[in-house]
Amino acid sequence: MERRQRRDAVANRARILAAATEVLREDGMGVDMRAIAAAAGVGVGTLYRHFPTREDLIHAVTGTDLAGLAALPEGPALTALGEFVTTMLTELADNKAMTDLLAAGAPSESDVARCVAHLTGLGQEALDRDDGTLADDVTAPDIAYQLLGLIRVAQLAGPSLVERHVSLTLRGLARS
Amino acid sequence: MERRQRRDAVANRARILAAATEVLREDGMGVDMRAIAAAAGVGVGTLYRHFPTREDLIHAVTGTDLAGLAALPEGPALTALGEFVTTMLTELADNKAMTDLLAAGAPSESDVARCVAHLTGLGQEALDRDDGTLADDVTAPDIAYQLLGLIRVAQLAGPSLVERHVSLTLRGLARS
């Protein structure tokens, strides 16, 4: 039989996750483990007991971040996708870690894969509305990848051009 | 009056540039200076005499790589853009450094800026054909950023989906 986890251990795990989320949001994927530990008010040793490698920690954080993404809004499929991605880009604007993950190099192949999966699911949802606003030949992965491209564009072009490029990308997906 | 550069120095500079181009193409932006020196059959000290910092070397290489990009082909503006980007993506497929530069994180802000400038010029060229294949409201920067987004998509989605996404992106730029 296994003993219950000590109370301080449970609390520390939570504080580490919270601090990591915060620090990653603020400073991006590049942050130092020591910085995270410090932000959590904890020693590095403690951090490593709870998350044996850097990747484990990042994974845990991006997992919840991903899960917290908005759902596809109501309305016509095409419009809904536009609103969704605009919201997403707004949220990404102040989450440097997610921006790093989605718009730039892939620190972890698997994290990107999860994003693709998530966005593909969302694309399928849009397709299921089947209201004729999307072109017939568009597939769920098409939507996912186009949205990811859009995120990269937004990062490069800056906030002022976001609306513009959302509109251009949607044109490509729309029924002509 | 300055003496002429020694013959071995000139030769080494050339070998370093060639080796760096090769190694960067093969292994991407992350390569170690020592690896480049070794590939050039030269000591690191020599490498640093010719290129005082890593950035100087990278800059020199990406400069020629960029200049070597294909020009906009003949034909209708929209088709020409499609051919251009397809060619570009094919070339990028075996140039890890350029892929890193264009599709992922920006190691050097200025290198990305040069790419945007280059592609904007190309977009303007397409617009100047003024043959009604591009939508009226599309601008040269629009084209540049959409192409960059496409590069990211190609990297994520893999070669088999390139044609598909080129087509989707062009739809967004086409006159409806």
Added chain:
DNA sequence: GGTCAAACGGAACCTACGTTCCGGAAAGGG
């Protein structure tokens, strides 16, 4: 309160990399 395993903190370790240094090699002019 006493005992003990679980958990903690943070110094220390290790590897990776950019960069610097300097003793020796070798162009090239006289």
Added chain:
DNA sequence: CCCTTTCCGGAACGTAGGTTCCGTTTGACC
């Protein structure tokens, strides 16, 4: 052929960041 000046090689330095180690602390159970 000699001397000077330029170059060369690669060991060594400094920093950064992930990870490990271990003496100390602390919660949980009796």
